[in-house]
Amino acid sequence: MSISKHYQPQKIENKIYKLWEKSGFLKTKISKNKKPFCIIMPPVNANGPLHIGHAVFVTLEDIMIRYQRMRQKNVLWLPGVDHAGFETQVVFEKELEKQGKTRFQIPPKKLYQMIFGFTQKNRKIVREQFKKLGASCDWSREKFTLEEGIIKIVYKTFKKLYKDGLVYRGKRIINWCPRHQTALSDLEIKHEIKKGKLWHIKYYLKSQKTNFQKQEKGSKNYIIVATTRPETMLGDTGIAVNPKDKRYKKFVGKTAILPLINREIPIVASNKVDVNFGTGAVKVTPACDVIDFEIAKEHHLKIIEIVGKDGKMKNVPPSYQGLTTLACREKIVKELQEKGYLEKAENYTHQISVCYKCKTPIEPLISEQWFVKIKPLAKAAMEAVEKGKIKFIPEYYKKIYFHWMKNIKDWNISRQIVWGIRIPIWYGIKNGKIKKIIVSEKKPKLPKGSDYLKKETDTFDTWFSSGQWPFAALGFPKNKDYKYFYPTSVMETGWDILFFWVARMIMLSLYVTGEVPFRYVFLHGLVRDKDRQKMSKSKGNVIDPLGVVNLYGADALRAALVFGTGAGKDIIISEEKIIGQKRFANKIWNASRFIFQQISSSKLKTQNIKLQFKIQNLTEADKKILNGLNEIIGSVTKDLDDFQFHNALQKIYQFFWHRFCDLYIEKSKKQLQEKALQEETLKILLYVLLQSIKLLHPFMPFLTEEIYQKLPIKNKQKCLMVESWPSQKPKI
RNA sequence: GGGCGCGUAGCUCAGUUGGUUAGAGCGCAUACUUGACGUGUAUGAGGUCCCCCGUUCAAAUCGGGGCGCGCCCACCA
Numbered sequence: 001m002s003i004s005k006h007y008q009p010q011k012i013e014n015k016i017y018k019l020w021e022k023s024g025f026l027k028t029k030i031s032k033n034k035k036p037f038c039i040i041m042p043p044v045n046a047n048g049p050l051h052i053g054h055a056v057f058v059t060l061e062d063i064m065i066r067y068q069r070m071r072q073k074n075v076l077w078l079p080g081v082d083h084a085g086f087e088t089q090v091v092f093e094k095e096l097e098k099q100g101k102t103r104f105q106i107p108p109k110k111l112y113q114m115i116f117g118f119t120q121k122n123r124k125i126v127r128e129q130f131k132k133l134g135a136s137c138d139w140s141r142e143k144f145t146l147e148e149g150i151i152k153i154v155y156k157t158f159k160k161l162y163k164d165g166l167v168y169r170g171k172r173i174i175n176w177c178p179r180h181q182t183a184l185s186d187l188e189i190k191h192e193i194k195k196g197k198l199w200h201i202k203y204y205l206k207s208q209k210t211n212f213q214k215q216e217k218g219s220k221n222y223i224i225v226a227t228t229r230p231e232t233m234l235g236d237t238g239i240a241v242n243p244k245d246k247r248y249k250k251f252v253g254k255t256a257i258l259p260l261i262n263r264e265i266p267i268v269a270s271n272k273v274d275v276n277f278g279t280g281a282v283k284v285t286p287a288c289d290v291i292d293f294e295i296a297k298e299h300h301l302k303i304i305e306i307v308g309k310d311g312k313m314k315n316v317p318p319s320y321q322g323l324t325t326l327a328c329r330e331k332i333v334k335e336l337q338e339k340g341y342l343e344k345a346e347n348y349t350h351q352i353s354v355c356y357k358c359k360t361p362i363e364p365l366i367s368e369q370w371f372v373k374i375k376p377l378a379k380a381a382m383e384a385v386e387k388g389k390i391k392f393i394p395e396y397y398k399k400i401y402f403h404w405m406k407n408i409k410d411w412n413i414s415r416q417i418v419w420g421i422r423i424p425i426w427y428g429i430k431n432g433k434i435k436k437i438i439v440s441e442k443k444p445k446l447p448k449g450s451d452y453l454k455k456e457t458d459t460f461d462t463w464f465s466s467g468q469w470p471f472a473a474l475g476f477p478k479n480k481d482y483k484y485f486y487p488t489s490v491m492e493t494g495w496d497i498l499f500f501w502v503a504r505m506i507m508l509s510l511y512v513t514g515e516v517p518f519r520y521v522f523l524h525g526l527v528r529d530k531d532r533q534k535m536s537k538s539k540g541n542v543i544d545p546l547g548v549v550n551l552y553g554a555d556a557l558r559a560a561l562v563f564g565t566g567a568g569k570d571i572i573i574s575e576e577k578i579i580g581q582k583r584f585a586n587k588i589w590n591a592s593r594f595i596f597q598q599i600s601s602s603k604l605k606t607q608n609i610k611l612q613f614k615i616q617n618l619t620e621a622d623k624k625i626l627n628g629l630n631e632i633i634g635s636v637t638k639d640l641d642d643f644q645f646h647n648a649l650q651k652i653y654q655f656f657w658h659r660f661c662d663l664y665i666e667k668s669k670k671q672l673q674e675k676a677l678q679e680e681t682l683k684i685l686l687y688v689l690l691q692s693i694k695l696l697h698p699f700m701p702f703l704t705e706e707i708y709q710k711l712p713i714k715n716k717q718k719c720l721m722v723e724s725w726p727s728q729k730p731k732i
Numbered sequence: 733g734g735g736c737g738c739g740u741a742g743c744u745c746a747g748u749u750g751g752u753u754a755g756a757g758c759g760c761a762u763a764c765u766u767g768a769c770g771u772g773u774a775u776g777a778g779g780u781c782c783c784c785c786g787u788u789c790a791a792a793u794c795g796g797g798g799c800g801c802g803c804c805c806a807c808c809a
Contacts, residue, residue, distance in 0.1 A: 006771075173807095191806085198809085227809060240809095277808050290807045350808085364807090396736070403735055404805070499805090530744070532802095564745045564757065568737085570802095572744055576758060583771045594768030638748090647746070650756060662773075 003596070003710070007582075007589035009553025013702045017131050020705075023719050025069075028138045030484050034074035038485035039065060040470050040518075041137060042493045042501070043080035043145060046119035047088040050129040052527045052535060053494065055545040056571060058133045059558040060524060060645065061492045065136055066698040067640050068489075070725040076485050077137040078473055079130070081123050081144045085420035085462035086188070090180065090357050092118055092419070104181075108418040108457070115419045116146075129546060134554050134701045136721065141481070143473045145465050146421065153472040154465045155424050155441055157512050162439050166373045166511075167413075169437065173293045174412055176365040177355040178311030182416040183369050184355065185461060186409060187500055189362050191351045198348035199230045199333065200279060202341045203239060206255040206264055223251055223267065224343050226278030228350060229288070230336065231328040233258065234316045235306035236265055238284035240295050243269035245280050259341040260332070261317060268299045287366050307363055325363070370414040370423060370458070377507035378405045384506065384516050393522045393643045394568040397498065404499050413461045420459030427454040467504030470517035477513075488518045495523040495568060522643055523568050527561075530574035548578055555700035556582040562645050562699060563653075584653060585703050588696070591661050592707045595685045598672060599712060604682055608714045611687045615732055617680045619671060623732045625664040628655060629688055634728040636695050645699075652695050660688055686713060691726045 020026055039061050044054065065077045092115050093103050103111055127139065143150060161167040175184045202222040223239060236258050241248035252269045265284075272291050273282050286296030286303040296303055308314040313323045320328050336342040353362040382405050384390055385398060392398045414423055426443065428436035428450030436447045446453055465472070470491070474482040491502065502521055509517035528534055529541045536542065548557045559581035565571045599605065618626070632655045639648035664685075671681040690711060693704040697720055708720035717723050 005769075007769095186806095225809085229809085272807090274808055282809050285809090289809070291809070292807095294807090351806095353807095394737095400736060400804070407734090407805075495804095532744090566746075569745085574744085574758090577744080579771085580758065583769095586769065586771050590769035590771090592768085597768070642748070644746095644748080647748090650746070654756075661769090665768080666773090 003589075003593050005590075005593075007553075007586045007703065009555060009585070009702065010550065012706045013132070013134070013549075013554055016702045016705050017134070019709075020136065020719065020721060023721070025719060025722050026136055026138055027140050028074070028076040030480060031074050034072060036076070036485050036489070037065075037068040037073040038076040038078070038474075038488040039490050039492060040473055040488050041077060041079045042491075042497075043082035043143075043466060043469060043473075044126050045084035045087055046081045046122040046126065046144075047084055047091040048122065050126060050545055052543050052545050052573065054126075054130075055133055055557060056524055056527060056561055057492060057494070058130055058135045059561050060522070061490075062133075062135055062137075062558075062701070063562070063640075063645055063698040064490060064492070066701060066721065067725070069136070069721065070694065070697065070723060072724060074484075076141070076481065077135075078481075079127075079135070079137045079139060079142045080469065080473055081119070081126070081142070082466055083119060083144070083146045083420065083462065085459060086180070086182065086184075086357070086415060086417060087462070088115060088119060089417050089419040093180075103418075112418050132546060132549050132554060134558065136701070145462075145469075149475065150465070150472050151421055153476055154421055154460070154468055157468055157508065158424060158460075158464075159439050160512065161372060166376065168371055168373065169368060170371050171366060171368050172371070172412075173287075173290045173364045174367050174369055175353065176309065176363045176367065177358065177360055178309070178363050179358050179360040180355065180417075181309055183367060183412055183414060184362070185412050185463075188356050189353045190356045190359075192354050192359070193349060194352050195347065195349050196228050196352075198226050198228055198278065198346040199336075200224050200226050200343035200345070201230065201233070201259065201283075201336060202343055203256040203259060203265075203283070205251070206257050223248070223256060223281050224279045225281045225283040227283055228348065229325075229329065230332045231313070231320075231325050232285040232288045232306065233283055233332065234261065234313070234320060234328075235285045235287050235304045236263070236283045237286060237296065237302040237304060238265050238299065239267045240270045240273050240282045240284050240292075240299075241267065241280060242271060242273040242275045244271075245273075245275050248281060251281075259339070260335055266299070266301070268295070268301070270295045270298060288364055290364060293366070303366065305366055307365060309365065309367075311363055369412050370425075372411040372413055372464075374408050374411050374507070377511050378408045380510045381405060381503065381506040384510060389516045390506065390518065391520050393520060394566075397495065397521070397523055397568065401498065401503065404503065411461075413464045414458040415461055416458055418457075418459065420462060421465055423456045423458050423460055425456035427456065428452075429454050463500055463504050464508075466501060467508040468512065470505055471509055471513050486513065486517075487515050490520045490522055491518040492522040492524070495525060498523065520643075525565075525568055525570035527571045527573055530572060530576070532570070532572065543573060543575070552578050552582040553585060553702065555585050555703045558701075559584065559649060559699050562649050564650070565646050567643055584657065585700060587657055587661060588693070588700075588703060588707070591656075591665060592689060592710070594665065595682075595689055596710065596712070598685070599682055602672075602678060602682060604679055607712045609683065609686060609712055610714050611683055611690065613680050613683050613687075617677075618684075618732070619677065621664060621667040621671070622680065622684050625660060625684065625688055627731055628659050629691055630729050630731065633691065633695065633726045637725070637728070640698070648695075649699050652692065652699075656692050656696070660692065664688070686711065693720065694723055694726050697721070697723075 065075050069075045175189050177184055202224055204222045239256055251267045254267050255264050256267055258265055284292045284295050286293045287305040306315050313320050313328050424441045426438045426440055427434045428447040429452055430450050435450050438444045470488055474486050476482050505517050556578050560578040632651050636648045636651055668681050671677040693707050697704040705720045
């Protein structure tokens with residue numbers, strides 16, 4: 001048995017993965033005698049190559065899966081691929097841009113097919129990359145969010161929501177990205193601090209000048225409003241002040257004249273107005289602002305849509321028509337100034353909403369969209385967590401979850417993009433107006449009283465379908481997998497999608513199945529470099545997981561990602577840290593090599609060593625290492641049960657390197673010289689090695705499997721992967 | 733404006749119900765080492781556990797206050 005002096009993962013890892021595939025152990029067979037343990041893999045966005053974040057979740061989930069598999073549970077780790085609607089379309093649009101095209105030039109059907117091809121190509125690549133990381137998932141069960149079966153389930157859910165009155169079509173102010181030309185949910189917008197101006201504009205009163213001045217001596221015949229977006233004044237249909245504001249009491253009920261275009265607008269009172277901000281008087285532009293929209297509803301003000309979906313002015317006098325909002329702003333400010341309407345312009349720093357993808361300022365627009373009435377779903381989702389049916393790791397995320405759930409608002413689930421699941425709606429149209437709404441996947445019969453049917457072209461927010469992933473992927477409601485594995489055991493994902501995904505899964509799964517989707521939510525942090533910087537292509541500090549695997553091996557990468565990183569904390573990774581773990585792998589390799597060499601040069605030379613030894617024959621050193629081993633078997637097992645992966649790995653590292661190698665192996669060199677002790681010592685070396693690689697297997701599966709395959713012991717399983725987890729024995 | 737988290741060795745972090753001389757990895761210093769491994773071994777330096785007050789026989793750990801840092805949510809025009 002000659003093995004190389006240094007551990008060379010490149011020579012081993014691919015071979016070992018093939019061994020696992022061939023063994024058939026990756027395929028889950030339901031067995032009623034075992035307890036189920038199931039993780040649904042967060043479906044990967046099929047829109048680009050693997051990044052370090054994927055390596056994190058593959059590592060953590062594979063640790064849990066391998067551990068539970070060795071605990072002899074019936075494990076299922078179900079991989080999936082997400083069409084990732086908007087995200088993927090954005091990536092694809094960038095590709096198109098490179099070719100000098102935009103998506104608006106391509107017919108929707110064609111575009112859909114092009115993106116479909118794009119994702120399927122990526123999907124294959126991702127699968128091979130996950131294998132390189134050692135993911136021991138069941139590839140035969142891999143699911144895609146645009147599969148027929150999945151779409152069917154999503155449609156069923158939508159239908160149920162519609163029937164229960166929990167989904168509705170509404171005309172509302174929504175977040176509109178003028179660049180991507182789609183609505184976005186509240187979660188898909190970010191806030192940016194921007195330096196701007198607060199313009200103070202005089203709105204003169206219409207009221208009979210003379211009379212008014214007689215009544216209120218010395219008072220002005222205009223009201224000053226403050227705004228950061230003067231161009232929206234073209235859509236003003238009112239002015240609002242706080243009813244408690246003494247300064248303006250006399251103005252309420254009067255009429256003002258909109259500067260430049262001389263529209264008459266009423267002055268109304270609303271407690272939505274903050275007395276202390278600006279001048280305390282607000283211009284009301286219902287079509288461009290959420291509060292204004294609400295004030296308009298309260299007071300039945302007119303709504304004039306002045307910004308189009310392309311971000312340009314519409315329904316305005318010809319001189320402004322078609323200008324971008326910014327160009328229009330300049331023009332308006334100039335004219336106000338020239339005509340003396342502009343009181344002043346203050347420098348003002350404020351937050352604006354931007355598209356989370358392209359950072360284009362969001363245009364709040366009035367639009368017809370589909371919303372989920374979310375409060376009832378949120379209520380049930382909070383109760384489930386309150387009752388402990390779902391536990392968060394780390395626990396404090398529970399508080400964040402509750403805080404968000406309590407303040408949740410209706411969820412806009414319609415997107416004006418082609419890449420996604422079409423909302424299964426048909427409209428019966430009469431005289432150009434919607435007469436009837438029919439929920440149906442296929443074209444229904446023309447309803448009575450309608451002239452023709454119109455198909456809804458909007459697609460679902462991608463999170464609407466991925467929010468149903470746990471039960472959809474398992475084949476709700478009839479599939480055996482669903483019946484056996486649902487509710488699943490653990491949902492492991494990044495905290496950054498707690499609201500986007502985890503919360504929605506809990507709400508939708510409870511609503512559809514009546515059960516929680518998973519028992520535990522394990523949240524990992526963001527990967528950062530050694531200077532705590534976020535990894536990004538533009539910063540040039542990205543660590544390419546596959547490059548690392550090629551250089552140092554998947555085991556080293558996996559161990560480095562776990563070492564010193566608690567749940568929920570950001571993961572700091574550097575090449576040095578990975579090299580450190582590569583050294584550990586080498587240490588394990590060489591310890592094994594030493595033991596194998598000792599065996600082949602001893603009289604014990606066989607492939608079938610029985611690992612039994614008599615306690616009375618043991619030396620103090622033997623007992624010490626065996627007791628030490630026992631101790632860490634206990635504590636590592638507990639750590640793994642408690643999701644303390646970093647602690648578990650650190651303990652094994654410490655034990656193997658410093659107690660086993662530095663102390664016991666050194667001692668064994670002397671013991672091996674003594675004939676009476678030789679056989680027992682060899683057995684103990686082998687035994688501790690075997691138990692150690694079992695403990696290490698979830699973390700470093702390739703290396704440990706390779707050593708296991710070489711172990712000259714009796715009663716071996718086909719793979720270490722399915723060996724039984726060590727149990728703690730009484731102290732000797 | 734509301735909420736969450738963090739502050740322990742030069743760096744990155746453990747420290748699970750309060751309990752000896754506070755730990756790990758990397759880094760650093762010195763020495764050793766041609767038989768598993770220099771990707772190694774041994775020894776060592778390095779800490780007011782952010783500060784103050786309190787609870788306690790006992791506080792890095794629990795409570796209150798302060799300072800500093802990071803993050804999330806939110807319709808101040």
